[in-house]
Amino acid sequence: MSAPSLPPPSPPPGSSAAAPPSGPLTRTVARWVLGPAGKQRVRVSQTLLSLGVFLLFALILQAAVLLGLADERAAGVLTAFSLSTAGGFLLLIRSGLNEALHPPEPSLTLAQMVCAIVEVCGAYAVMGAARGVVIVMLMVVLTFGMFVLRPGQARAMALLAALLLATVMVLGNRLDPERHPSEVEIVHAAIAALALGSVSILTIRFGRMRARLSGQREELRQALARIHEMATRDELTGLPNRRTLREMLERRSVDAAPLAVVLIDLDHFKRINDEHGHQIGDRALCHFARLAQEELRGSTDIVGRWGGEEFLLLLPETASMSARACVDRLRQRLGRHPLPGVAPTLALSFSAGVGDCRGPDDIEAVIERADQAMYRAKEAGRGRTELE
Secondary structure, eight states, rough: OOOOOOOOOOOTTTTTOOOOOSSSHHHHHHHHHHHHHSHHHHHHHHHHHHHHHHHHHHHHHHHHHTTTSSOHHHHHHOOOHHHHHHHHHHHHHHHHHHHHTTTTTTTTTHHHHHHHHHHHHHHHHHGGGGGGHHHOOOHHHHGGGGOOOOOOHHHHHHHHHHHHHHHHHHHHHHHOTTTHHHHHHHHHHHHHHHHHHHHHHHHHHHHHHHHHHHHHHHHHHHHHHHHHHHHHOTTOOSSHHHHHHHHHHHHHHTTOOOHHHHHHHEETTHHHHHHHHHHHHHHHHHHHHHHHHHHSSSOOEEEEEETTTTTEEEETTTTHHHHHHHHHHHHHHHSSSOOOOSSOBBBOOOEEEEEEEOOGGGGGHHHHHHHHHHHHHHHTTTTOEOOO
């Protein structure tokens, strides 16, 4: 009998590396043997663990040969097959080819389990009177897949193990009935059916539990994403909200490059709500938000809803005169695109104030200066831009 190369389970979610070894020499050896830190190192270490189990079991096999319980030639062939498959999987995973061969499950658990089942059933054929203990190894093989197999895969592996073991039992009884008497094979088959059935049921239940937990984690992730969206975005327009704009302004203000802050107020917005209703007013806000996003530099400029009908623009690497030109282009664009679906035509306009941020200590002051400039624009007749 040869030692089956046991398939290591995939690393559990959240694990990214094996325990870091201590000492410079140990760390160097670990990097050379296990590879760089990360999930791949976990897979390599687990494959090495299964290889260690294989080597220990090989020693037991040789002891069985010395005791006359196993055929030496057949055991040697099976050991060579087991060693080549175990070493091959280790080389695949250590080289990183496993991630290219099967990205969804880079631990190659199913492939390793199939090889291990073949090896165990081969060991049953050569172990003679001690072959009954090999059934335990089939249980171990199926248990190793408990942490990664889906219920359907677990059933398939259990069925493969049962069919292959039954085939070996029948062939053994037909070809060598003296060493494989029917009575013994029937007892072994019953024990194997009970053991494999129990382990497969547990594996299936564990897989379903993992699927439920995975679904719950995904629901939690989506809920957290929604909460984050609600905390950082304006619900109506989808733009960054007031708190998020302040945080962005604080981060951008530490740069030495110029930073223009523009406060915008839609003109006569109360009249729009009174004459057309709040639904049209909401559409007007969304219409302006969309046009502003299209007009600004998407990679650097930021537009957000400051509150009510007011919007704030952050224009990095932009001096006040350039910011004024940018705002004027936005005003012209807004004039060319009246709010659709409203009769008579509803053209929007806005007043704006521009301020230059002079650093992290100037945040409140620049907002106030931009606000005062905006009110000067409204007092001067609206539909215009004033500098601080």
